[in-house]
Amino acid sequence: MTWRLQSLNTETSAIVIGGSIAGLFAGLMLSRAGWQVDIFESAARLDGRGAGIVTHKALLDALRKLDIAAGDNLGLMIETRKVFDREGLEIATAHMPQLVTSWGRLHRLLKAEFPSHRYHGSHTLVDIDQDESGVTAFFDNGQQARSSLLIGADGIRSTVRQLFEPSSNPEYAGYVAWRGLIDESELSPSELETVFPYFTFCLPPGEQVLAYPVMADDDSGFKAQRRCNAVWYRPADPERQLPDLLTDIDGVNNGSSIAPDRVRPSVIASMREDSRQLLAPQHGALIRRIAQPFIQPIYDVNCASMVYGRVAMLGDAAFTARPHLGMGVTKAAEDAEALLRCLSEGDPVVDGLINFKSTRQSVNASIVERSRQLGAYLQANLDSGPERDLAANHTTAEAVLAETATDNFSV
């Protein structure tokens, strides 16, 4: 299937809320099919998220169908995965070739393809109104837009979801990810040889560290532009530890997230100290070298319905999965592809969206559930008994190698 075909549908205008990965996939696919699409993004500029993204075959296929190069231009190929123990000895290894990229690079490639005059920054959706003939979006700057379809691609704290499902809040998983990037030029010759080229893990009890190389967010692609992406999953109970981590340098806690430059130095120092006790020396050294580590609490989101009349939700707005399958971006691309397919069958928009919901709702719920299972052992508040026994199945080095961010999962 190519996305350059004209859609058969006569209602062919769409508003997309959110100009990140899911919004750009949906916007690009629909506009290539002849739809008039406007993307509205609340941020004035979206860049510098500095996070690694593992790819899957479905993501690369979607990019190829959009004529976006999915090879060297996108990222780096990793051949081998390794697990280190506390002493730094290699205790498991697997040959598992995989392309890894970064959020920034993927976003830039997608955004470059979307008509810039139809990408509107500094527009925050505040309300939606729909009737038989269309849907209207209202923005915080007083502007409004109307179209035959509205796509909510506004992420984990989706306003679109809140408007239709006011009680559906992200559910805290009981652990956080410390994340950051280290320039390749800062690594020692030994790190460059034994850690950097691989997808590596260390598994302290109830915790997990992983690291892999990514390209920097600019286009140069030279060796010196590569970075090491490191993530450390750590339990943090919701009553005491999480509020402490999220309390910023001014003593303010907004309850759900914290900007990287607002994390208190004492919290960073304590995390770095723990790394000396808990991690393989290779990973400890990497973690301590991240200049500005950032904290992301991990959440599960399951929307009750991906569709409300002329409104569809996709990507993290509809379902946010814990990161262990590395499926967030791939599932966003698959949502967008399914949406286009369902809207290209000639039915009225509302009927196309009903088909979209039956195609994606349960698949996404399965992805969230599988990701929850893989991460359960990291939870501060894991129930004892059967849940704990089940979680233990995913803690061995062999299980982590085979299950983390691979295509070995089907729904």
Ligand SMILES: Cc1cc2nc3c(=O)[nH]c(=O)nc-3n(C[C@H](O)[C@H](O)[C@H](O)COP(=O)(O)OP(=O)(O)OC[C@H]3O[C@@H](n4cnc5c(N)ncnc54)[C@H](O)[C@@H]3O)c2cc1C
């Ligand atoms: C530790 C960690 C590791 C991860 N690793 C991977 C990985 O390896 N592979 C992978 O595929 N995924 C990974 N993910 C998940 C991935 O990052 C997300 O699934 C993906 O970025 C979601 O994209 P999105 O476009 O749906 O949402 P977002 O990227 O959150 O975008 C939502 C956009 O909507 C905008 N917005 C919000 N509200 C409004 C509003 N009211 N009006 C207008 N605009 C609005 C926001 O500004 C934002 O730009 C990881 C996540 C974490 C936490």
